[in-house]
Every structure is written in structure tokens, then in C-alpha cells.
Amino acid sequence: MAKARKSAGEAGKREQNPLLAPWRTPFKAPPFGSIKPKHFKPAFGLALKTHKQEIAEIAAKTAKPTFANTIVALEKSGVLLGKIADVFFNAASADTNEALQAIERDISPVLAKHQSAILLNRRLFLRIADLYERREDLELEREDLRVLERTYKAFVRAGAKLDAKARKRISEINMELATLGTAFTQNVLADEQAWHMLLDGERDLEGLPESVRAAAAQAAVDLGKPGQYAITLARSSVEPFLQFSARRDLREEAWKAWIKRGELGGKTDNRKIVVEMMKLRSELARLLGFETFADYVLEDTMAKTPAGVRALLDKVWPAALRSARAERDALEKRARADGENFKIAAWDWRYYAEKERQARYDLDEGEVRSYLVLENVLEAAFDTAGKLFGIVFEERTDIPVYHPDVRAWEVRTKAGDHVGVFYGDYYARPSKRSGAWMSSYRGQHKLTGGIRPIVVNVMSVARGAPDTPTLLSFDDARTLFHELGHGLHGLLSDVTYPSLAMTNVLHDFVELPSQLYEHWLSRPEVLKRFALHEKTGKPMPERLLKQLEAARTFNQGFQTVEYTASTLLDLELHSLRDVSGLDADAFESEILARIGMPAEIVPRHRIPHFQHIIGGYAAGYYSYLWSEVMDADAFAAFTETGNIFDRKTANKLKTHIYSAGGRQDALDAYIAFRGRAPEIEGLLRKRGLS
Numbered sequence: 001m002a003k004a005r006k007s008a009g010e011a012g013k014r015e016q017n018p019l020l021a022p023w024r025t026p027f028k029a030p031p032f033g034s035i036k037p038k039h040f041k042p043a044f045g046l047a048l049k050t051h052k053q054e055i056a057e058i059a060a061k062t063a064k065p066t067f068a069n070t071i072v073a074l075e076k077s078g079v080l081l082g083k084i085a086d087v088f089f090n091a092a093s094a095d096t097n098e099a100l101q102a103i104e105r106d107i108s109p110v111l112a113k114h115q116s117a118i119l120l121n122r123r124l125f126l127r128i129a130d131l132y133e134r135r136e137d138l139e140l141e142r143e144d145l146r147v148l149e150r151t152y153k154a155f156v157r158a159g160a161k162l163d164a165k166a167r168k169r170i171s172e173i174n175m176e177l178a179t180l181g182t183a184f185t186q187n188v189l190a191d192e193q194a195w196h197m198l199l200d201g202e203r204d205l206e207g208l209p210e211s212v213r214a215a216a217a218q219a220a221v222d223l224g225k226p227g228q229y230a231i232t233l234a235r236s237s238v239e240p241f242l243q244f245s246a247r248r249d250l251r252e253e254a255w256k257a258w259i260k261r262g263e264l265g266g267k268t269d270n271r272k273i274v275v276e277m278m279k280l281r282s283e284l285a286r287l288l289g290f291e292t293f294a295d296y297v298l299e300d301t302m303a304k305t306p307a308g309v310r311a312l313l314d315k316v317w318p319a320a321l322r323s324a325r326a327e328r329d330a331l332e333k334r335a336r337a338d339g340e341n342f343k344i345a346a347w348d349w350r351y352y353a354e355k356e357r358q359a360r361y362d363l364d365e366g367e368v369r370s371y372l373v374l375e376n377v378l379e380a381a382f383d384t385a386g387k388l389f390g391i392v393f394e395e396r397t398d399i400p401v402y403h404p405d406v407r408a409w410e411v412r413t414k415a416g417d418h419v420g421v422f423y424g425d426y427y428a429r430p431s432k433r434s435g436a437w438m439s440s441y442r443g444q445h446k447l448t449g450g451i452r453p454i455v456v457n458v459m460s461v462a463r464g465a466p467d468t469p470t471l472l473s474f475d476d477a478r479t480l481f482h483e484l485g486h487g488l489h490g491l492l493s494d495v496t497y498p499s500l501a502m503t504n505v506l507h508d509f510v511e512l513p514s515q516l517y518e519h520w521l522s523r524p525e526v527l528k529r530f531a532l533h534e535k536t537g538k539p540m541p542e543r544l545l546k547q548l549e550a551a552r553t554f555n556q557g558f559q560t561v562e563y564t565a566s567t568l569l570d571l572e573l574h575s576l577r578d579v580s581g582l583d584a585d586a587f588e589s590e591i592l593a594r595i596g597m598p599a600e601i602v603p604r605h606r607i608p609h610f611q612h613i614i615g616g617y618a619a620g621y622y623s624y625l626w627s628e629v630m631d632a633d634a635f636a637a638f639t640e641t642g643n644i645f646d647r648k649t650a651n652k653l654k655t656h657i658y659s660a661g662g663r664q665d666a667l668d669a670y671i672a673f674r675g676r677a678p679e680i681e682g683l684l685r686k687r688g689l690s
């Protein structure tokens, strides 16, 4: 009786916590409306306990290890924890608050410890290792063999082979890194929230086109200052301001605030945190038998070694530097022609680049924006997915969302089969981390029936004023396509095992589906149909299309230098053999001096706010460039047929890349699609650097 009463009580508690109760929503989407911060702690508690039990059972089995009783059992474990963590971390990134931030600080080290306890579980590892040794004799299907190999590798890379003392230390390091990483990210957000610049009257607005003014007016409304104009540190706010503002003093002020995120002194300063993290990462790498953290990370990538990354960067950097220097000279000339008599400073670059672009190509970014209505660009991205992969997006208002700005779509095949759920969350807000990303609420797999995914795209676009459409810069539109490319990599996934599904691929392969997808946006076939003027609805004129095409490689020296400098900072930082006495500022200056960084350009991300290298892109920021070699080469597979939607090529792309997750070795997957390994010429041509 007592026992029955207790379990009834627990079941009752479960029913009351929306994170634990069954989700009776369309497509079993998270019931966002009823989830409150207070629900996370008990839900995490139960989910961790459940997962621990599952793992303990697998490890304690006395029966000889089989693929089913060990690998499949592992793949099936942790479902509840994954579900709750997905809801939590998406909220912590896209719509956070003080309560969630406090939970994040508490739960991050707990989750890191939990993860370590699994990967460093001796008995569990011995079962996996036993299977791995016998893998050739197990008569496994190809994907089964792959998941066994990847699981073994993940355990070895986590330190499962090491002695008990080393394993204990690794677990401690992982917890400390999780705590530091959470602090780092929250500090950047705090610095972004703490700053905005109010523009007072026409004099402060000088040079800003209508669309930038409208966005600044809306930003002021969001800050509780209606009737005014505000610039924030969201990229979509500060970048257009730097591009158009004729007020050099205000540009300097905004630019300095932007590049100083994470190093303002005081409580939110990230420089000491970075040094601590580098020490821990370096120690971790050595424990695992690698000289540096970069050696460790890159061992499990397509690039394989730091030398492999440098070989690519060495081809790109000198060419980018040459282009950037020529661009700077042209900007200086432009400024002089305007009657100015100063050297171009970093806060001048975007402004004079815009003038130069207008003069050279007669291309006005403001005019381009007026043709890039968010709604239509989204339509274009969906339409492209339809043409390539035969799927349709149908908006649904009955699927719960986590913020009024979020929209939901059901994705189906043209025959009507359910593919997945897609959320789009496009507007900037103070509760959202800056940048753009794709994430998921449910992974795809076939272990317990055909489980279809729920994915989300998040961006930080400056919203248009009420009753006016939100306009995008060409860069924003490209980012929208980029993130939907990741989204499709998730939505189209068609593999058996969760750990091989969706974007679970080598990290220098993961940007291929996203960057490749950007190519379709730039094509006249797409722009002519979807780039419609915000007021007249008329398609982008031929003249503007031609100007866009002609200006395609304009300012690419700057962009490549900006990006590659961050890549080199990341690589060099994680290649340090001795991190004692590391000073983040001095290190950054030293590296930039060594590579000959032009004084007028600042790395796209400086170390104190370089969130990529705190999260999953440590020693991996080069991945974008690595993937770009493939995406430039992969898109050529379409243009070579004369049809950017060529059916046969699209089918191969879906089979080997977008639906294949990590089922296959990355290079093999590429070759299966393209018929050969990628060639770098496409990248250099695309950036106008060859």
C-alpha cells in the first residue's frame, strides 16, 4: 500500500511538471506555455537519475557484450535528459532571464560531471572495447559498425583508457570548464545588454537610410524609450550604423563599445576566464596524450592536424591581406575625395566601403534592403528546399512557441508525409544571445519507430517598425539561408542511431550543408521571384541584379582578413605548449602583429567575446573556411549541369549529405556526392582572391 501510494504521489508530481508529463501537443512539441523556470530543477533531477540508472544497468550486465545489449542500449538511453536539456539550453540562448541564468550556472557543471561519469565509466568502456576489438566478426550492417566505431572513439577521446587518477582529474576539469564557459557567455550577454546609444535628432541620424532609422526606432521602443532612436550591440543594429552613419564621432563610440565586449573590467570581464580555460584545456590535452589542445581537437576532424589547417590558411591569408591592402588604399582615396584628411580607422572602414561600393558599382545597400523583405526571403528559402528536396513548409498556429515572435511550420514531403517541425525565431531582443544558430528540440532516429525531428533557427534581425515589413541586408538574408541549410541537415536526417543523426558530423564538415545553401540566394533564378520591393512589390530590377553580381567580390579582402584573423587567434591560442603566464590582451596583440594584421581591421571576434571557441568551435573556427572549400566546389556540381535545381544532383546531395548525418566518413560522403575530393580553386574564385 505504502509503496503504491508513494508511486501515485510521484506520478502526480510528474503530471504537474510539464517537462515530465506526456506532451499532448501537435507533434509532441514542447508545451512552452506551461513551462516555468521552477520546473527545470526537479525535471533535471529526475532525468539525471533515470539516465544514471540506465547506464548502470548497461555497465553491470554480466552477459557477454553484444551490439544490442551495449551499443543499442546506450543509444536508447538518456531520452528524458536530452529532451529537458534541449528545452532548457534553447531557452538559455534565445530567451533567457535571471532565473534561467542562475539554473544554467548550477546545472552546467552537473551535466558536465554526468557526461564524464558515463564516458569514463570503466565497466561500460570495457564492454564497448570488447565489441570494438571483435567488430570484424560481428557481421554488423554498415551503419551499426559506424556507430560502434564512433562510440569507441568518443570514449577513448574522453579518456576512458586512462588510469583512475587521470580519469578523476578529467572529470574535474570538465566541470570547471563548464562553469567557466557559462560565465563567459553570460558576461558577453551582460555587456551587450548594458550598452546602447540613443540618437538625438537629425544631426545624430545623418546618413542613415530609412530602413536603419526604422530599426533604430523599434530598438528604442524595445528598450522602453518610444519616440527615440537606439543603436544596440546586436550585429544587425551596430553594423548598419557603422556602414551608414556620417557621424564619425558616433561611429567611433559605437565601434569601441562593440569590440570591447567581454573586456570592460569589473564583474563581466572575460580575460581571466579565458586564461583559466586555456590552462585547463592544455592540461586536459596532455592527460589525453596530446601536446596541445589543438592537436587533440583536430585529431577527430577532416583536417586531422594543426598543420592541416595551416596549409589551408596559408593559401588564403596572403591573398586576403593583399586584397585588403588594396581595398584600404581605395577607401583612403575615397575619403580624400570627400575632402577628409585622415587615415582610415577601423570605425571608418564600413562607412567608406559603402561609399566606394556605391561609386564603383552604383550599388546602394539601402536599395538592396528595400527588396529583401524577411517574409519573402523566408519564402525563397522554403521554395528552394521544395525544388531541391521535394518538401513543403506549412505554417501552423496550433504548435506552441516559446516567445510571441517565434513561428512554427510543419514540414512535409510533397506526397504529404510528415518530415519534421521547424521553428523560426528571427528578431533581436535583449534576452537573446547575439549571432545566429540552428538547434533542435528533438533528434531524428529510428530506434523506437520513426522519430522525426523538431529544429529551430534563431537570428537577431533588427525588427521593422510596426506595420512595416522587416528588411534584411544581403548578409542577413544569406544568414537566413545558412541557418535553414543547417535546419535541413536536421530535418532531412534519415539514419538509425541518434548519435549519428542530423548535424552529428565532424565539426569541419558541419558548415557544408549551411554554406552550400547560401549559394541559391545569390542566384537570379531565386532573386527575381522573391526579392520584391517592400512598397511596390516589383521584382528586383535587372540593373540591380547585375550590380549585385558585379559587386560580389567587393570588400572580400576585408571580410576574409576579419574572419581568418579570428581563425588564427583560435588556432594559435589552442596551440600554445606553455600557457603559464598567458595574458589574453598581450597574446592577441602579439599574434595580430606577427600575421601582419592591418591596423584598420579588427578580428571578427576578439578573444574576450569569442563565443565560438568557448562552445563547440574551440580550435575549430577554421571549419567555416574548410567547409567553404567544399561548398564552392559542391555548388559547381549544380552550375556545371546548367540547372541550379538539377534533379539528379539534388538527389545525390540529399542522399549523401543532407539526410546522411554522420553515417559515413566525411570525405567519403563528399566523394560519393561529387565523384571526387573537393578542390580549393572554387573558394579562391568565389572570394575573388585567385
Ligand SMILES: [Zn+2]
Residues within 6 Å of the ligand: 482, 486, 511, 514
Ligand atoms: Zn553555421
